[in-house]
Amino acid sequence: MVKLDLWKFDWFFMIAALAIAALGLPFLKSSATAADFNRQLVWFAISIFAMLFFIAVDFMIWIKYAYWIYAGTVLFLVLVLFLPPINNARSFIRFGPIGMQPSELFKLALIVALARHLGKRDDQRRPRGLIIPFILTLAPLFLILRQPDLGTALTIPPILLAMLWASGARFPHLAATILLGLASAWPLWRYIMRPYQKARILAFLNPENYETAEAYQMLMSLAAIGSGGFMGHGLGNGVITDLDLLPEKHNDFIFGVIAEEGGLAAAGSLILLYLILVLVGLHIAATAGSKFGRLAATGVAASIGWQATLNIFVVTGMFPTTGVTLPLVSYGGSSLLVTFSMIGMALNVSQSGTQTRFGEGASLRV
Amino acid sequence: MYKRFLVLALFFCLSFGTAVARLVDLQFNRSEELTAYRENRLRHMEQKAPRRGRILDADGRILAEDQPTHDLWVVPARRERRDGRIEITSNLAPLTADQLLSLAAGASGLERELAARNLAEANPMVRMLAGRTGMNAGAIAEKLLRAVLGARPLAQDDLLAPRPALEDLDFALAMEIRSALANPYRDEIWRGAEMRIGGKRRYPAGRVLGHITGYVGKLSAEDYLALRGRWEGEEKIPGSGEIIKQGRVFFSVKSGAPLDVSDEDLLIRLREVKRSGKLHRSQGFLMNETVGRGGIEQQYNQALRGRHRIQRLRLARNPESRRRHFEPLGAVERARNGADVRLGLRLEVQEKAHAIVQKAINEAAADPLLQRSGWQPSGIAIMMDPRNGRIHALVSIPSYDPNTLSRDFAELLKDPGIPLLDRATAGIYPPGSVVKPLIGLAALSEDAVMPGQSFVCEKVLQLGGQRFTCLGTHYEQDLEGALMHSCNIYFYHAGEALGSRKLYNWYVQTGVGRKTGIDLPGEADGILPRNAYTRRGWATGNTYHFSIGQGLAVTPLQIAVMFSVLANADRSTARIVRPHLLIPPGRAPETPEEEALALEALELDLPLAEIGIDHEALAFVREGMWKAIQGDPENGYQGGTGQRASFAASPDGRNNGNYLLEWAGKTGTAEWSRLVNGRTVKQVDHVWFAGYVPFDRPELVVVVMLPEAGGGGGWRCAPIAKELVRMWYNLPEKPEHPVPEEGALG
Secondary structure, eight states: OOOOOTTTSOHHHHHHHHHHHHHHHHHHHHHSOHHHHHHHHHHHHHHHHHHHHHHHSOHHHHHHTHHHHHHHHHHHHHHHTTSOOBTTBOOOEEETTEEEOHHHHHHHHHHHHHHHHHHHOOOTTSGGGGHHHHHHHHHHHHHHHHTTOHHHHHHSHHHHHHHHHHTTOOHHHHHHHHHHHHHTHHHIIIIISOHHHHHHHHHHHOGGGGTTTTTHHHHHHHHHHHHHTTTOSOTTOOHHHHTTOSTTTTTTTHHHHHHHHHHHHHHHHHHHHHHHHHHHHHHHHHTOSSHHHHHHHHHHHHHHHHHHHHHHHHHTTSSOOOOOOOTTTSSOHHHHHHHHHHHHHHHHHHHTOOOOTTSTTTTOOO | OHHHHHHHHHHHHHHHHHHHHHHHIIIIITHHHHHHHHHHHHEEEEEEOOOOOOEEOTTOOEEEEEEEEEEEEEOOEEEEEETTEEEEEESSTTSOHHHHHHHHTTOOHHHHHHHHHHHHHHOHHHHHHHHHHOOOHHHHHHHHHHHHHOSSOOOGGGGGSOEEEEEEEOHHHHHHHHHHHHOTTOOGGGTTEEEEEEEEEEOTTGGGGHHHHOEEEEOOHHHHHHHHHHHHHHSOOTTOOOEEEETTEEEESSSSSBOTTOSSSOOEEEOOOGGGGGGGSSEEEOTTOEEEESHHHHHTHHHHHOBOEEEEEEEEEOTTTOOEEEEEOSOOBOOBOOOOEEESSOHHHHHHHHHHHHHHHHHHHTOHHHHHHTOOOOEEEEEEOTTTOBEEEEEEESOOOTTSHHHHHHHHHHOTTOTTSOHHHHOOBOOGGGGHHHHHHHHHHTTSSOTTOOEEEOSEEEETTEEEEOSSOOEEEOHHHHHHHTOHHHHHHHHHHHOHHHHHHHHHHTTTTSOOOOSSTTOOOOBOOTHHHHOTTOOHHHHHHHHTTOSOBBOHHHHHHHHHHHHHTTTSSEEOOOOBOEEOOSSOOOSHHHHHHHHHHHHHHSOOOEEOOOHHHHHHHHHHHHHHHHOBGGGTBOOOTTGGGOOTTOTTOBSTTSSBOOOEEEEEEEOOEEEETTEEEEOOOEEEEEEEESSSSOOEEEEEEETTOOSOHHHHTHHHHHHHHHHHHTOSOOOOOOOOOOOSOO
16 A cells, blocks of 8 residues: 655655754753653654654545544544643543643644545635635634633634635635634634633733733743844753743743754754745645645645744744644644644655646646 | 745745744844843842831930831742642632732732632631731731732742731730741641741830821832832933833833843832932832831931841752752842931920920810810920021921821821821911011011101001901000010001012011921921012002911921021021931941931031021010010010010029020911802911020020910910920920930840
8 A cells, every 4th residue: 555656755845844853852852851851752753653654644545534534533622621621721631641632633634624625626716615614624613712722723724724725715705704803803802712811912912011920931931032142052051941930941932942042043943944844845735736635735834834933923922922832843742743644644745746836737626 | 826835935934034033133132131131030139127227316215216026927828749740839728829829910809808708717827816816807818918919910939938917916926826836746727827027116205206206117019119100200211211020120121231220129219309318319229128208217218227138149050959049149238227316306395395285285175165166176386496496396286106107097097187297397377477576677677667666556557448457556656566566557567668579588588488498208388479579469458468477378387497587696697597306426427327317417407598687676676576475564564465475473484593584476366268168268366476585595496386276376375385485494404415325226
C-alpha cells in the first residue's frame, strides 16, 4: 500500500517543520522541568512516527472516512464536557498516563471533513454553498468555547476561511462573514465570555489598571523579549526565564523564552522558518493533483500559520492574552502529535499530485 | 487559481512581517527600557520605620510620643503541597484563595459584604477575637478583609505576605495569642496569625492640645496615588510619557526609563508649597508609612519621621540549591530616629488656659438668652509673647482628643460644634471694635486727625438718608475717650478723614486679613475687601463700617498679631511678628532633621516687615487702651468698656507682688447677619477682648473671643482675659526653656 513518489515529495516542507521543532527544543529544555522535557521528547518521537505514518498512508483514505473521523472527534468534544475540570477547564481526556485534548484533534478532523465536503461540490461561489461548511465548523466551536478554551476556538475559523477561499468562494461573501463574525463579538462579550477572559482584554487595552494580575504576563513577556536584544542572553541564562517570572513560559509563552535567551537571531529565524513552512505548504496546495489534496494542504498550512501568528502576536503584546500554543515548539503532546500528523498528510498530498504549476488542472473534478 | 494561493501567501507574509517588525522594535528600540523595567521588577525594598520624634513642651514635658503596641498580623494564604503540586491555600476559611483573589480583582460591595459575613460567621479566629475583645465579629471581619485586600489588585504571591489586621490588642490577649502561636501543636484557630510589635502615638495632653499636636495616620493607598498625581503634575519626569504602575513600581511605557524613583516603594518626591519651607522640600514617602495629619505632626512631619532603614534587594536564584531568594543590593541605608520637636508653650499654661475658657463657656451656656438662640458653645483664647511671636497658649474649644480620633472621626465630622476646626487659626469672624486702636493709630500717624482733636457723638451720624449709630451718646470725644467708651462716631470720622485706601493699607500691614504664618497647617486668610483699596462700588458708608471693624473677617490669631504690633511698636522700629510654636532644640543639633528644625525656629523668631508708626500717636492710642480697662479716675470714670478685666480693685493683681498689673486693651462686639432664605437675618454678636500686659513693658498679648455668644466683649470676654493674665502671673515658676530630658523612650 505504501507507494511514494519521492521525486515529487516536498522535502522542503518536512525539513522546515523539523527545523522549527529542532530550534524550539533547546529552549524548551531551559524552560520546562526535566520531567516535562523528557515527556515532550517521548511525544516528539511518537509524533515523528505519526508523521511517517501519515506520509505513508494515502490521504484519500482520510477523505473517504472524513465524516466518521469528524463525528468521532465531536463525540469526544461532547464527552470532555462531562469530565472533571483541570485548571478550571474541561479540555483534557486522560487515558491512563496519556492526556489528550480533543480540540487539537478536531483541527485535523475539520480539515479532512471540509476537504471532503468542499472537494465534492462546486457551489462555493454561491452563498448557499457556504452554509454546510459553516455549520461543520461553528457547531463544534461552541463546544470548545464551553470548555472554555477561547484560544483554540480562535485558531479554527481561519482554517474554514482559507479552505473556502481555496475552493473558490467569492471574496464579498467571505468578507461579509468576517464582518458578521466581528459583529458577533458583542453578544460573545455579553453572554459567553467569562470574567477572566474579559479582564484579559481590558488588561490588554489598559495594562496599568491590571498591573499585577491580567497584564502581568504580557508585561513580563515584553520585558523578557526586550532584554534579549539581538543575540539574547544565551541558553539557560534568561533572567526572567530562570527566575520563573514568566508564567506558562514552556507553554504558551515559550516564544518569550526564545526571544530572551536566543535574542532576535533565534526568534527572527523561527518566524522565518514558519513563513517558509507556510509558503511551501501553500505551494503544495497550489500544485496538488486533486481538489481534495489542494484543500487539505491549504487547511494544514493555514492552521499552522495562523496559530503561530496568533501566538507570536499574543506573546509580543499585540493581541490580548489567549491560551494559544506555538505549533511544533510549545510543550504539549496532543498539539505536537496533531501538527506532525497534519504535516505528514500534506506531505502525502505533495507526492500524489499530478498538476503542474500554473493551474492546468484547476478544474479537475474528483 | 494560483492567484488565490498568492493572496493567502501575501496574508501570511504580512502577518509574519508584522511580527518581525514588532520584535525589532522591542529588541532594538526598547531593549534598554525593557531591561531596566525588568530590573525594577526584580527589586524589592525591605524597610523598617524609625522611632518618630516626640513633641515636647518648653519644660520638656511630652506632648506626643510613640508607644509600643501589640498588633495582630495575618498571612492571608499559604503554599501547600498537594498531589505533588504546590497550591496556594487560604488561611481565612471559609474563603478560598481564588475567592480572595477575585475579591481583590474588584468585587462589588455586595460580594465583599457577603465575604465579610462568611468570615464573621464561620472563621474561628474572627469568632475568637470577637469573644475576647468585645468587638463585633462583623467589624473584625471587615477590618481583616480590608487589610487583606487593600486598595490595589492582588497577585497570588501577594497573598503570602503578612499584613496588619488588628492593632493595639490588649496585653493579656496578645500574650495568649503569642503562646498559642509558640505551641508546636498549635490550634488551627490561629492559622495565618502573627504577632508583631507596632507603635501608636500617645498624646498625654489629649484634647487640651488636640489642634496643636494634630494626629498621625497611615499614608493610605489613596493618599499615595493622590500624592503621585501631585508629583506628576509638579515634577518633570525625564522624557515624560504614559506611566504604568506595575506592582509597586512606576515606569514609563512610551518613552523612557523606568522612573528613576529607582526602588520599589520609594516613589514620591513631593514639592510642598513654598511657604512650608525647607522641611518639606523633598519628601520621599513610603507606602503605608505614618504621616502627621494636622497640627505640629503635619507641619514638622519631615523632621519627626526620621529616616527608614532601607535595604534594597534583588531576586536571584542560588545556582546550587536552585532556590529563589532575595540578595542584598548595595549597602543598608541606616535608620535615623526622628528629631524631637520642642514647642515654646508650657503644657501647664495651656491646660490652665483651656480650663479657664472652658469654665467661662460653661457659664455662658447657662445663659437663658444663649440657650434660646441655640448657641454652639465655643471659645478661643490666645496668649502670645508680643516681642517674638512665641505662642504660650492657643485654646480653641471645642477640641478633639487625638488619642481616640480615629475611633471618633465619623462622629467628630457630624458634630455641629465642628470640633475639628481650629478656630484660633482657621475660624474667621468680623473683628468689630477690637480694631479701633489700630484705626486711631493710623489716623494719628497719617496726620488725618490731630492728637487732641475731638468729634461730637450724638449717638447717630447721618449720611444722606443712612443712619450710622453708636452704642451711646458720648458727646465730645477725643481718641482716648473714644477708645475708652468704644465710641463709633469718632472712628467714623477718623476713618473718613483717613480714607478707605489708607485703612486698607494699615490693616494689611499689621497682619489683618492675611495669614500670620504660624507653623500650623490649615491657617485661614480672613477676608479683607479689595474694594476698599480700589474703591470700586465703595461708598463712604462702607468706609464707616470698615473703620469700626465691620465688613472684614479675621482669625483671632490675626488680632493677636495686630496687638503685638501695638505692644511692640516703640521698642525699635515697629515690626510684625510671626506667631509660632516651635523653638530651637535645647541642645546642639546632631541630625539633619534637628538642624533643619533649629534653622526653622531661628527664622520664625525673626520679626518680619517694618511699619511706619508714629511713636507719639502710639502713646495716645496706648493711653486710650489703658483707659478702656483702668478707666479715667481723674475725670471720674472708674472704668472703660473693658473694666471687668481691670486689676485695679483686685488684691492679687500684682506681678509676683511687685507692681500692680495694668493693661492696655480693647473690647469688641461684632454684629453680623446671615442670609436666610434670601433675607438677611441678624445673628447673635461675636464678642472679643484683646490686650496686652504689663502696660509699660508688654510681654503678653491676650486675645479672647466667644463666637456668637453676645452680651458684649467687655461683659463676656474681659473677665476671661483677666483670669488668663492672673493665671500667667501666678504660675509657680517659669523656667526659661530648659533642656528636655533625653532618652525617656526607647
